[in-house]
Amino acid sequence: MGAGKECLKLQTELIQWLCQAYGLADDFTPKPLGQGHIHQTFLANGQRPVVLQQMNTQVFPDTAALMANLNFVVNHLHLLKQASGYGYDVLNILPSRMGQCWVEDATWGAWRAFDFKQNALTLETVTKVEQAYEAARAFGAFNRAFFDTDPKQLKPLIPDFHNIHVRFEQLEAAKQQADPMRQEQASATLDWAYLHHTLILAFDLLVVKGLPQRITHNDTKINNVLMDATTNMGLCVIDLDTVMPGYLMYDFGDMVRSMTCREPEDSLDLDRIHMRMDMLSGVISGYLTPLGDVITQLEIESLALGAKLIPYLLGLRFLTDYLRGDVYFKAHYPEHNLVRARNQFALLESITAHDAALEKLLSANIV
Numbered sequence: 111m112g113a114g115k116e117c118l119k120l121q122t123e124l125i126q127w128l129c130q131a132y133g134l135a136d137d138f139t140p141k142p143l144g145q146g147h148i149h150q151t152f153l154a155n156g157q158r159p160v161v162l163q164q165m166n167t168q169v170f171p172d173t174a175a176l177m178a179n180l181n182f183v184v185n186h187l188h189l190l191k192q193a194s195g196y197g198y199d200v201l202n203i204l205p206s207r208m209g210q211c212w213v214e215d216a217t218w219g220a221w222r223a224f225d226f227k228q229n230a231l232t233l234e235t236v237t238k239v240e241q242a243y244e245a246a247r248a249f250g251a252f253n254r255a256f257f258d259t260d261p262k263q264l265k266p267l268i269p270d271f272h273n274i275h276v277r278f279e280q281l282e283a284a285k286q287q288a289d290p291m292r293q294e295q296a297s298a299t300l301d302w303a304y305l306h307h308t309l310i311l312a313f314d315l316l317v318v319k320g321l322p323q324r325i326t327h328n329d330t331k332i333n334n335v336l337m338d339a340t341t342n343m344g345l346c347v348i349d350l351d352t353v354m355p356g357y358l359m360y361d362f363g364d365m366v367r368s369m370t371c372r373e374p375e376d377s378l379d380l381d382r383i384h385m386r387m388d389m390l391s392g393v394i395s396g397y398l399t400p401l402g403d404v405i406t407q408l409e410i411e412s413l414a415l416g417a418k419l420i421p422y423l424l425g426l427r428f429l430t431d432y433l434r435g436d437v438y439f440k441a442h443y444p445e446h447n448l449v450r451a452r453n454q455f456a457l458l459e460s461i462t463a464h465d466a467a468l469e470k471l472l473s474a475n476i477v
């Protein structure tokens with residue numbers, strides 16, 4: 111059973127089933143946690159605070175493979191941390207009473223549990239350069255932690271997740287099949303998407319030159335890193351379901367997208383959608399601090415393109431979902447995904463306008 115698009119309100123029987131499965135006292139009222147677009151996440155704030163998450167099995171149909179990837183990632187990080195090779199907290203998957211890493215039921219779907227990290231917070235937008243620096247540094251350390259690991263160790267759970275060619279084809283197919291009203295509403299945004307198709311060629315060129323595949327996070331938005339509420343330092347990288355083979359420029363691009371703009375990704379106020387140079391500088395220095403001595407020259411060259419490719423790709427995904435009738439991303443009103451697409455494309459325009467400055471900052475940070 112998939113999570114569906116409705117916000118799940120936990121019923122008493124479901125809470126009892128979860129408590130039984132995880133050996134928890136039912137001394138809590140679960141509260142929705144975070145702003146994720148895919149899974150349904152709750153905090154069970156009982157004697158032992160636990161994060162309970164219903165996995166979206168439409169987006170991730172193979173739960174066993176999803177959890178195998180997740181176990182691989184967290185085990186790797188725990189071991190590295192023990193050997194002093196990783197300086198951040200690692201997610202703790204809570205086993206069920208039967209020792210399983212997830213529980214499943216025909217009525218309630220597939221659930222997993224994590225230890226809740228105390229004194230941590232997530233940000234939806236960045237207001238200080240230090241926040242951009244800290245979050246980017248945590249993701250840089252995460253990337254570095256897997257530099258010696260064969261990307262093939264992880265299964266691509268969502269094939270072609272960041273394949274720009276496939277994402278463009280999906281948009282074209284959605285356009286053909288869209289409801290005429292939505293097609294009409296999206297028409298100017300579609301034109302814009304077609305006009306910027308040349309970005310794909312620049313990407314192809316880098317791949318031909320031999321850009322190395324790494325294990326990447328693939329969802330490095332600001333709210334996927336927990337920050338320490340006291341020190342404001344990066345604490346723990348979360349949301350590990352899209353950790354798959356990829357390119358560093360994807361992770362860098364998603365950070366520029368989500369950490370340099372003052373507005374959230376669904377803001378209607380397009381006049382306020384800009385890449386801020388001070389935040390960009392924080393992202394670059396944070397990201398390259400742990401990576402500077404291992405990242406290859408070609409990877410450095412690829413980063414500026416990543417900063418454009420990812421908002422473009424995500425804009426294509428939002429637009430596709432709007433045309434398909436909001437079947438993927440949780441949408442809170444009918445134009446939500448169209449608004450998100452326009453927002454990403456506005457940000458891409460701003461990033462493109464700062465291309466030269468972006469290149470300059472990148473080269474200044476590599477000595």
Ligand code: GN1
Nearest residue numbers: 145146147148149329331349352424
């Ligand atoms: C989704 O799960 P969440 O909200 O962190 C999406 C990402 C998008 C992001 C945009 C599996 O991430 O790819 O970049 O929304 N995750 C998946 O906010 O599609």
Ligand code: MG
Nearest residue numbers: 146333334349
């Ligand atoms: Mg998330």
